[in-house]
Amino acid sequence: MFSSCGLRALLKCSVGVFRETSAVSVRPWSCSRLPLLSGPTVSKGGFAVPHPVRHYARVAKKKKTGPESQLGDLPPTMLKADYAAVPLAQSTDDLVKRLLSLELASHREKLQLKTQQLIAKVQRDENDRNSVEVQVAILTARIRNYQEHLQKHHKDKANKRRMLMAIDRRKKLLKNLRLVRFDTFEKVCEQLGITYTFPPEYYRRATRRWLAKKEFCIKVFKAVQKQKAEQKMKQHLGTTQSEEAKAAGAQTQ
Numbered sequence: 001m002f003s004s005c006g007l008r009a010l011l012k013c014s015v016g017v018f019r020e021t022s023a024v025s026v027r028p029w030s031c032s033r034l035p036l037l038s039g040p041t042v043s044k045g046g047f048a049v050p051h052p053v054r055h056y057a058r059v060a061k062k063k064k065t066g067p068e069s070q071l072g073d074l075p076p077t078m079l080k081a082d083y084a085a086v087p088l089a090q091s092t093d094d095l096v097k098r099l100l101s102l103e104l105a106s107h108r109e110k111l112q113l114k115t116q117q118l119i120a121k122v123q124r125d126e127n128d129r130n131s132v133e134v135q136v137a138i139l140t141a142r143i144r145n146y147q148e149h150l151q152k153h154h155k156d157k158a159n160k161r162r163m164l165m166a167i168d169r170r171k172k173l174l175k176n177l178r179l180v181r182f183d184t185f186e187k188v189c190e191q192l193g194i195t196y197t198f199p200p201e202y203y204r205r206a207t208r209r210w211l212a213k214k215e216f217c218i219k220v221f222k223a224v225q226k227q228k229a230e231q232k233m234k235q236h237l238g239t240t241q242s243e244e245a246k247a248a249g250a251q252t253q
């Protein structure tokens with residue numbers, strides 16, 4: 001017990017001595033200990049605080065410029081489709097014109113006006129609303145609207161499916177129009193800016209099983225052709241021999 005009490009007293013004395021020596025050895029912090037910091041310093045009490053260093057400004061990121069929208073050529077002062085044929089809308093106040101113009105119109109109203117412009121390029125007459133050319137123009141406006149939407153919202157699977165269905169429908173109409181009236185087909189593609197590409201004649205994914213089956217079929221085909229050629233040679237030799245026998249019999253008679 002006496003030994004433990006003496007050990008505790010010795011530890012307390014050593015801790016007190018260590019505190020005194022550490023208090024004496026501490027010196028005020030100065031900027032000279034940090035040679036990497038440069039610039040004027042401000043002293044507060046016993047410490048020297050350096051001024052904050054201003055970093056260079058970062059370069060502004062350039063915004064990604066995608067393809068232009070099909071609605072970009074519509075002037076904002078143009079009246080909506082429902083009020084374009086009304087003569088009173090042309091002579092009204094500027095504020096009313098602004099309310100009836102495309103400046104405050106919705107995306108649906110702008111798309112409707114753009115569709116009418118594309119229809120006017122390819123329709124046969126003023127009352128044409130259901131011909132193949134008009135259907136192609138309506139599908140073209142709809143497809144381009146889907147493409148612009150999917151560039152911003154590329155995870156929208158439902159609209160992507162609708163776009164692919166519209167593309168297939170337009171492809172069938174253009175294929176039929178090309179077979180029936182080629183001049184009209186060329187005019188529609190030129191007016192609407194459509195590039196018609198021919199579908200591949202045959203396409204199949206080349207798997208190992210399909211390649212092995214194809215190689216086996218080619219070998220069988222070559223063997224059959226060789227067998228047929230041998231049969232033709234035998235038939236030809238048989239006919240020649242029979243003809244020679246007949247000729248020899250005729251000579252003996």
